[in-house]
Amino acid sequence: VLYDCVSGLPVNSTQLRIYEQRNNTEICTVDVKPCDPEEWQRVDGSCNNLKYPSRGTHRTPSSRVLPLDFSPNYEPRKASDGGDLELVRKLRTDLLSSGKVSEMKLTQLVSYYLLFSIADVVAIHDITNYVMKITYCCTPEGKKDYRCTPIKVPVHDPVHRFSGISCMNLTRPQTFQTFGCLDNGTDFVRVAFQTPLFDLSNTYNFKPGFSDRIRTFKNGLLKIETAENGYLFPESDPNSTECYLNQRPQETRCHKYVLNGVLGSNFLNIHFYRQHNKIAEELGKLNPSWNDDRLFFTARNINIAISLQILLYELLPIILGKKNLIRDGIICEDGGFRDVYDENIPPQMSDEYVYVNRWYHVIQEATMKFYDKDGHFVKTYPMVNATAHTGLFAIDDNFVYITQGSFRQPSGAFDFVIDSDMGNRILDGAQRASDVGSSDLAKGRYFGFPPYIKYKEFCTKRSYKEFSDLKDSFSPERLYRIMQNYKSPSDIDLMGGLWGEKYVKGGMVPETLYCLVVEQLKRTIASDRYWFERSKRPHAFTKDQLKAIRKVTIASVLCWVGDHVTEIQPKSFRTISSKNPLVKCSSSRIGKLDLSAWKDSETCKQ
């Protein structure tokens, strides 16, 4: 059945005719094969919700926590005095300092994993749009193009008053209107290309039919290719233009069907890809009678569960606060099953959830330290040069170096200091100058987010009319800085507020970020029919199987499928210390995935 992506209902003949005339049926509709309530979790996300089978596929519209707030014609809202809000680059350079501060207790893996998990639910289409397609927004041609929203650099900019750069290229977010699935003038709905489920969209490829291209259809395995340095990863496409920072001729590798974006997510995606095959191989040995499909889907089921176990139970407690997450029902303490599924909540990601994750740009340490397999420092490498640069992984021992660095190097601090590379040349080479923080502020306006205080009100149920009402949530200095840049509390941008806000008690992130993340995670847990902790879902884990998943940590993954990882600290999101020393991968302190719980009892009897 052909479903309308926007409404989530079977497309009617009138609408279909309109799409056909506009030649956009392919992008505005999704074909869903009839659902079987007992089947495996589909790779394309369909049939997750049996009432609305297309909800959960890619191009499921995002949801909103608060209603849209735009000026007429979906232009950014105005300031309370009717004028324009302050320039985003001015705000960015005033509200965030730039330079380097390290978080000595956490490793680079923290930012890599956060990025990996958010890349599961949001695509990089808006970035490629202005980096590869509409590159002229700062020229006279750009002035005439509605899609262009370049960032104006103030004359007294601390960096660019010396460089002469007065404008940075940027485009509007792409919506269902952009693709003609909704008429112009209707409410803004952002297009999301990934599935709105934590289901390893980039490992298995979320586009309908694409997972078939990466499957071998033998023994549940995914295709692999061996590069010269012995590094295994999915098929390469030497003609792809996606890896535009590959330094040719020596760097040619570009993934054909999986992600080629920002380093951290590419890096972990490759590990979860490899891990799928390791799981499938072991399952095959334990259960020789299982066919390809059963091996593939069981391995995927386990792989997804591991990714969520690490996110929810290992990483988020460190940064959001374990007690907070238990109190708010995001993690359960006893390690058992839980079932809060509600079929009336469709699987969707809120624009706000995806957006507040951009706050983690401030924690990104952008000077990567490379270490060899024995842990000796080799060199530094600028991380912003590694975006869309998959070829880098395949030459020299770079992948080994990056792997070792991921758990040896401290992360950037959780503060209001942004790494200079993130703030000035995030898209190295692809654009003359680019500042991710300014883009983050600008996009918030083009997404039509209401001011920060509306979210604050949503989260605390209190009202914020005067700056003084915010004094409990900002230090006097941060509030002063905000007041220097915004005339009224109702002018403060959502990201502007997050950049100054105090952190949630027991955690390391701004209070409102915490609140919006929890809002999403609660809905995700309740809306995903295949949530790994459900005991009644199709192909649910047994008690022993769930127990086995609970033992896996990010250290287990790196030990199992990382290149030349022979020792690691057990808590690898935390830096090496006397309490968290490097130990051999064979140590009992490193959890191992024990797949014996999946051994079929029938196979035993044979």
Ligand code: HEM
């Ligand atoms: C060197 C590391 C990183 C680079 C080069 C990078 C680069 C970028 C760029 C260029 C954008 C697009 C900005 C725009 O046009 O609006 C972006 C968006 C984003 N980034 Fe990062 N980023 C990095 C690290 C991170 C980390 C650690 C996170 C943590 C979750 C993160 C989360 C996001 C999110 C959620 C978006 C918004 C995506 C969207 O809504 O389209 N990034 N990043």
